Amino acid sequence: MTYNCYNGVKKRNISKKLFVLPIIVLFVGGYVLLNTVYPSLPPAVTGQADAVSKVLTQRQPALEKNRLYVPKIGVDVEIVTGVTDETLEGGAWHRAPENGDPITGGNFVLAAHRFNLGLTPDQSRAQSPFYHLDKMESGDQIFVDFKGVRYAYEVTKHYKVSANDVSIERTQPDARMTMYSCDLRGWRTSREVIEAKPVGTIAWLADGPRLNKSN
16 A cells, blocks of 8 residues: 555555566567577478578679578578687588688588577577578588689488587598588587588579589
């Protein structure tokens, strides 16, 4: 209750506050749940897969930025370099560049977040580029813009390794791409790994982009 010298004693209406509190809790909880679940929706349902395919026919490679495109799982992110785990916040991390890249061959290794909670559903999805990495299969296509040239890859293997297995980043005699991320159960459990072989570069012709196959 409250006291006012003009109006006397007035009882507080606690019931209204008790009614509002559960609504706030449900709203906040529901919003967090939506942010958590949204990245799990299939890229074909959210339109991401179509959006990436459209970009590949309209956006030519740029010299100033390298990018990774995976149409099947709706990935369109910048390829970044760095020396700490915070580099992952920028997109797909080019791990151990000295071990390989699309130009020199070897083992071109890219790592990215599997799941990272954002402030909005769209942020959660954008910050979880490799969420659907486990859906990749042999024959699926991957594209990389690297120093002004678009390279095409084809998935050859999909497997898991332990969380502390560093062999997947080692240089290799044959040219390949290795993409990996942690298991959805957490980074301490295992890593989801995709290997792909280079199949050529993309030429920009009058009627659209076309593949120049590797020899």
